[in-house]
Amino acid sequence: AQSVSQHNHHVILSEAASLELGCNYSYGGTVNLFWYVQYPGQHLQLLLKYFSGDPLVKGIKGFEAEFIKSKFSFNLRKPSVQWSDTAEYFCAVNSNTGNQFYFGTGTSLTVIP
Amino acid sequence: EAQVTQNPRYLITVTGKKLTVTCSQNMNHEYMSWYRQDPGLGLRQIYYSMNVEVTDKGDVPEGYKVSRKEKRNFPLILESPSPNQTSLYFCASSLSTSDLYYEQYFGPGTRLTVT
Numbered sequence: 205a206q207s208v209s210q211h212n213h214h215v216i217l218s219e220a221a222s223l224e225l226g227c228n229y230s231y232g233g234t235v236n237l238f239w240y241v242q243y244p245g246q247h248l249q250l251l252l253k254y255f256s257g258d259p260l261v262k263g264i265k266g267f268e269a270e271f272i273k274s275k276f277s278f279n280l281r282k283p284s285v286q287w288s289d290t291a292e293y294f295c296a297v298n299s300n301t302g303n304q305f306y307f308g309t310g311t312s313l314t315v316i317p
Numbered sequence: 318e319a320q321v322t323q324n325p326r327y328l329i330t331v332t333g334k335k336l337t338v339t340c341s342q343n344m345n346h347e348y349m350s351w352y353r354q355d356p357g358l359g360l361r362q363i364y365y366s367m368n369v370e371v372t373d374k375g376d377v378p379e380g381y382k383v384s385r386k387e388k389r390n391f392p393l394i395l396e397s398p399s400p401n402q403t404s405l406y407f408c409a410s411s412l413s414t415s416d417l418y419y420e421q422y423f424g425p426g427t428r429l430t431v432t
Contacts, residue, residue, distance in 0.1 A: 208359075210359075240423075247321075247424065248407065248409075248421075249423070294360060296360075304375055305350070305421075306362070306376070307352070307360035308359050309358060309359035310359050310360075
């Protein structure tokens with residue numbers, strides 16, 4: 205089975221600080237990669253996704269992520285966070301030959317005004 | 318409004334009493350899935366369905382059943398709930414499993430407590 209690791213469980217930043225959340229997966233084949241976000245009291249929603257092509261993908265709200273195949277990583281970044289980015293962030297993976305999804309344990313981000 | 322709905326949103330039950338959590342989507346999506354979210358474990362996939370009458374096990378299917386008789390509905394059945402099934406459950410759907418449509422839309426969650 206595949207697995208997804210998110211090493212940062214809780215992150216606290218001040219507004220305007222830069223953000224990088226780590227995501228590593230274990231699977232040797234071709235994968236599809238996702239970041240989902242869950243704002244307080246809201247549904248999980250897609251931030252961005254990678255299927256193929258340019259390994260640097262841009263998502264909503266100024267987020268981006270870089271796929272580094274050699275490191276099995278798909279880290280999420282944002283140059284300058286805002287208080288409204290306070291949320292829980294989940295990395296997810298599925299193989300492009302399967303329909304099963306694997307999520308990481310999530311990273312809780314708190315942005316202090 | 319396009320959405321995934323789940324009922325009930327909160328449920329407290331006792332060990333062994335069969336229950337069903339309903340999930341419905343109004344987007345004509347082919348793919349539907351159930352997850353459970355537990356502290357420190359993230360989301361784990363229970364079952365998924367590629368289309369009507371097509372279901373398959375996810376990572377943690379033990380103790381659960383599903384059915385997909387209609388495209389819009391994907392109920393989760395716990396025949397004999399146990400305390401270790403106390404969790405937050407999410408239903409999700411996506412248009413298909415081809416690349417362009419792989420965005421999953423999640424329901425609001427059902428918080429289940431089994432005593």
